[in-house]
Amino acid sequence: MRTLLVSALILVSQAAFSQAWDASNSPYKLNKNFDSSYENLPAEGGVIDQRTAWPGSHWANYVGGIAHRWSAGTPENFTYKRLSLNELRTKEQHELNQLSPAEKYDIFKGDYSYSTVKRVFSQVSPRESEWHGICHGYAPAAVHHPEPKTVTLTNKDGITLTFYSSDVAGLMSYFYAKVANTRATLVGKRCYADPQNANNRSNAKKCGDINAGSFHIILGNLLGLEKKSFIVDIDRYREVWNHPVVSYTTRVYGETEPVASSTRNTVKRIHMEAIVKYASAIAPKFDPVIGTENAEYLDYTYEYYLDLNAKGEIIGGEWISEHRPDFVWNQPKSAFTGSWSTLNEIYAPVQ
Numbered sequence: 625m626r627t628l629l630v631s632a633l634i635l636v637s638q639a640a641f642s643q644a645w646d647a648s649n650s651p652y653k654l655n656k657n658f659d660s661s662y663e664n665l666p667a668e669g670g671v672i673d674q675r676t677a678w679p680g681s682h683w684a685n686y687v688g689g690i691a692h693r694w695s696a697g698t699p700e701n702f703t704y705k706r707l708s709l710n711e712l713r714t715k716e717q718h719e720l721n722q723l724s725p726a727e728k729y730d731i732f733k734g735d736y737s738y739s740t741v742k743r744v745f746s747q748v749s750p751r752e753s754e755w756h757g758i759c760h761g762y763a764p765a766a767v768h769h770p771e772p773k774t775v776t777l778t779n780k781d782g783i784t785l786t787f788y789s790s791d792v793a794g795l796m797s798y799f800y801a802k803v804a805n806t807r808a809t810l811v812g813k814r815c816y817a818d819p820q821n822a823n824n825r826s827n828a829k830k831c832g833d834i835n836a837g838s839f840h841i842i843l844g845n846l847l848g849l850e851k852k853s854f855i856v857d858i859d860r861y862r863e864v865w866n867h868p869v870v871s872y873t874t875r876v877y878g879e880t881e882p883v884a885s886s887t888r889n890t891v892k893r894i895h896m897e898a899i900v901k902y903a904s905a906i907a908p909k910f911d912p913v914i915g916t917e918n919a920e921y922l923d924y925t926y927e928y929y930l931d932l933n934a935k936g937e938i939i940g941g942e943w944i945s946e947h948r949p950d951f952v953w954n955q956p957k958s959a960f961t962g963s964w965s966t967l968n969e970i971y972a973p974v975q
Contacts, residue, residue: 643931644887644940645835651842653811654854654954658845660937662894662930665844670871670901672851675770675974677868679903679913679920680793682757685748688724689758690794691741694908696722702750706738712783721786725794728787732779733966744798755863759905761801762793763855763866764808766903768957769796770973771912777970790908792971799967804958811838812951819861833860833948836928837887837941842952843872843898857950858902858924864950867902870921874898880929887931887940894930895944899923912974 645651651658659665671677683689693699712720712731723731726741772792778784812834815822822831846852847869859865877895886893904920906913913919926948931940960967 643835643837643885643929643942645838648813649811649835649838651811651838651845653809654842654952655845658841659849660841660939662932662936662938665841666848667875668871668873669844669848669851671847671853673770675914676767677853677870677903678766678771678793679906679918680762680766680797681790681908682755682759682762682865682905683794683797684754685752685756686750686754689726689744689748690798691724691726691744691748693722693724693727694790695788695910702745706741709736709781709783717784717786720783721788723785725787725791726798728785728791729795729966729970731783732777732785732787732970734780747802753863755865758797758801759864759866760808761799762797763868764800764804764955764957765793765796766868767853767855767954769971771914772796773972773974774911775970775972787970788908788910789912790910792967794908795967796971799960799964800955800958803962803964804955806956806958808953808955810951810953811842812949814857814864815861815950817862822861831861833943834951835941836926836943836948837930837938839926839949839952840896840898840928840930840941841938843869843900847872854952854954856900856902856952858922860948860950865905866953867905867922870901870903872898872900882931885942886929889933889939890931891934892932894932896928896930898926898928900926914974 688701692701693704726744730738730740772789774789776784776786815831817831846854853868855866856869857864858867875897877897880893880895882890882893902922904922906920909918927944929942930938933939
């Protein structure tokens with residue numbers, strides 16, 4: 625009987641203090657010096673360099689990724705002929721401009737064996753789901769670099785190519801997804817389950833999503849205090865949609881006493897709403913979209929409780945809204961080096 629009673633008390637204790645973040649959900653994984661004081665975190669914030677966190681394409685695998693001739697009327701996904709130097713010299717300029725970002729990159733380097741195109745095609749398939757792509761490369765590229773301009777360049781063999789803004793963005797996205805050696809830091813765990821299976825015993829922990837208190841601390845420090853973007857998987861289930869954060873605003877609904885599910889040492893709960901603006905996933909475009917009608921954004925509203933201790937520090941939180949982020953992450957900025965140093969000749973930021 626005593627053993628059963630002790631076990632029951634342990635279960636009650638664990639249930640009563642279930643809203644603190646664990647090691648995988650700690651906001652201090654991104655920065656150990658984050659300020660956790662509720663009063664010190666701004667009620668709103670946004671990126672200071674508004675040329676960054678631009679809407680862009682995730683370069684879907686099922687159409688060929690950055691080897692997709694997205695601007696061509698008949699892109700011939702996975703089946704088009706790669707053109708020799710002699711064939712390139714016979715083409716009209718508009719035909720050259722309709723080549724894929726990967727083709728243009730190889731041609732500009734004088735690589736008529738198309739090593740980049742071959743590599744991309746080895747990594748993608750027309751049988752993949754529409755959401756599969758390189759949003760994990762697009763997002764850090766958009767966080768760290770101003771949106772690229774459209775540029776027209778001529779290679780050493782006299783072949784002139786126009787790299788549209790999205791062509792350059794695609795190359796930058798591929799670099800961060802497949803080449804950059806900077807390591808991403810993740811707060812939260814990816815959920816691999818569909819909505820109907822997310823709450824079963826094997827999936828519940830990973831599908832619990834980033835802790836609400838941790839998310840608020842990251843918002844307040846990175847966007848509120850530092851005016852820097854970061855990356856969020858905005859789909860809480862199996863699909864991954866990585867988006868750069870652009871801005872946020874918050875409002876307070878009220879304060880309450882701690883409840884059974886509050887974090888241990890909570891003395892006050894704050895009922896919050898946050899409206900977070902994300903750069904949207906869009907189809908490739910000829911010209912930069914920042915400041916134009918082609919710049920699309922997503923406004924997501926989140927509702928949650930913050931658990932505060934006696935010092936006014938955020939020590940945990942609890943989601944109220946069903947819609948919530950899955951995980952948050954950042955990847956350091958990387959220089960375009962090695963075989964991708966040619967990208968430095970192609971990339972020109974908008975002013």
